[in-house]
Amino acid sequence: MVKxxxxxxxxxxxxxxxxxxxKNIPYELIQxxxxxxxxxxxxxxxxxxxxxxxxIDDEGFILYESRAIARYLIKKHPNxxxxxxxxxxxxxxxxxxxxxxxxxxxxxxxxxxxxxxxxNPRRGLQPNEERVKELLASLQPKLDAYDxxxxxxxxxxxxxxxxxxxxxxxxxxxFYGAGFAEMFESRPHLARWWKDISNRPAWLAVKDGA
Amino acid sequence: xxxxxxxxxNAPLVRLVAEVCREKEVPYELVNVEVYKGExxxxxxxxxxxxxxxxxIDDDGFILYESRAICRYIAKxYASQGTPDLVPREPKAEAIFEQAVSIETSNFYPFALGITAxxxxxxxRGLELNEARLSDLVSNLKAKLDVYEVILGKQAYLAGGxxxxxxxxxxxxxxxVFEELxxxxxEDRPNVARWWKDITARPSWLAxxxxx
Numbered sequence: 001m002v003k004x005x006x007x008x009x010x011x012x013x014x015x016x017x018x019x020x021x022x023k024n025i026p027y028e029l030i031q032x033x034x035x036x037x038x039x040x041x042x043x044x045x046x047x048x049x050x051x052x053x054x055x056i057d058d059e060g061f062i063l064y065e066s067r068a069i070a071r072y073l074i075k076k077h078p079n080x081x082x083x084x085x086x087x088x089x090x091x092x093x094x095x096x097x098x099x100x101x102x103x104x105x106x107x108x109x110x111x112x113x114x115x116x117x118x119x120n121p122r123r124g125l126q127p128n129e130e131r132v133k134e135l136l137a138s139l140q141p142k143l144d145a146y147d148x149x150x151x152x153x154x155x156x157x158x159x160x161x162x163x164x165x166x167x168x169x170x171x172x173x174x175f176y177g178a179g180f181a182e183m184f185e186s187r188p189h190l191a192r193w194w195k196d197i198s199n200r201p202a203w204l205a206v207k208d209g210a
Numbered sequence: 211x212x213x214x215x216x217x218x219x220n221a222p223l224v225r226l227v228a229e230v231c232r233e234k235e236v237p238y239e240l241v242n243v244e245v246y247k248g249e250x251x252x253x254x255x256x257x258x259x260x261x262x263x264x265x266x267i268d269d270d271g272f273i274l275y276e277s278r279a280i281c282r283y284i285a286k287x288y289a290s291q292g293t294p295d296l297v298p299r300e301p302k303a304e305a306i307f308e309q310a311v312s313i314e315t316s317n318f319y320p321f322a323l324g325i326t327a328x329x330x331x332x333x334x335r336g337l338e339l340n341e342a343r344l345s346d347l348v349s350n351l352k353a354k355l356d357v358y359e360v361i362l363g364k365q366a367y368l369a370g371g372x373x374x375x376x377x378x379x380x381x382x383x384x385x386x387v388f389e390e391l392x393x394x395x396x397e398d399r400p401n402v403a404r405w406w407k408d409i410t411a412r413p414s415w416l417a418x419x420x421x422x
Contacts, residue, residue, distance in 0.1 A: 089286065093272075141261075142261065
C-alpha cells in the first residue's frame, strides 16, 4: 500500500490523495507533525531533503514533489479509474502545455495569495496586503486567458479532464473560499470549468482532509 | 516544414527551447516577435498564445506553448537522435526525472525569476526595486541550493547519473542569476558548482548563448 507522508489539510498532500481516489489506489496517510518540526529532522529529510510534504513510500520506492508523485501513480495504473495523462503524442504535448499553465500561470500567483490570506492568519501573522494586491493584478489577465481557452474546449488540455485540471483544485479551492470566488464566477467559461472539476466525487472525498 | 520558434532571441525561455532543439539536432527557424513593441500582447498573437508570452512553436501547423512543454515534446518526438534520454522512459527513472523537474519548478525557478524581476525587469520599466523582497528571494534561493548541494553530492545530475531536461531547465535563469547578475552562490557549494560548470559547458548551450 502506498504510504503518503503529509498532513490531512495540506494542499499538496490532498493533490496526491485526489489522484489516488481518481485511480482507485489505496493509500495510508501517515501524519507528519509540522508543529513539532518533524519535517526538518534527519529521519524526514533523509527522504525529502527540502523538508516539505508530501512524499510517498511505495513499497520502498521514495518519491517527493506532489506533481511528480501524481504522475508516477497515474502512469503506474493506466487502466484503472480515470485516465488522467494522454499517451497520443500531440494530446500528451497539449497536456504538458496545460500542466505548465497550471504551475506558472495559476499556482505561481494563487499559492502565495493563499499563503498570505489563509495560512499567515492561522500562524498569527498579518497578511502582506500590498503583495496580495500585486499578485492579484498579475493573476487577473491570466484568468482572462483561461476564460478564452475554456470558451473553446471543455478542459485545459482539450475535451477530457487531465491531471492538469485537477492540479488546480487544492490551492484553487482555498483561494475561492478566501473571498476570491468572484474572480472565477465573473468569467463564465472559467466558472463552468471550475464548477465541473470542483464537484468531482474524488475531490469531494478529500477536500476536507486527505 | 522547418520547426518555427516564435519569440525573441534574448528571451530566456526562447533560448531554452533553442538549446533543446540543438541537443536533439532539430533544425529550427526563429521567427522574431517584436516584444519591445508589444506584439505579444496583440489579439493576433494571442490567437496562438493566449497568455501573450513567448515562445510558442509551430511544428508543421501544430501550435504549442509553455517552453517546458515544448522541450518535452521535442525530446520525445526526436527521442532517437541527439542527446539521449532527456526524458527517461523506465518508470522509476521517469518518476525521479519528474521529481527533478518539479524541484526546478517549485524550488529554483520562482526565486531565480523573482530576482530577475527585481534586478532587471523593474529597471527596464522604471519601477523601484523592493529590497526586502529581493533579500528574501536571495536567501530562499541559497537555502534551496544547500539542498541541491546534498542531492548533487550523491549523483552527477538532478535526476541521477545522466543529464535530463530537469538540469537543462535551469540554464536560462541560472545564467542570469549566477553570471549576468553575478550572485555568487556556487563558491560555497562545490557540488552545485561542479554541476553548473558541466551543464553550462554544453555545446548546445554555448551555441545558443552566442546566437539563438
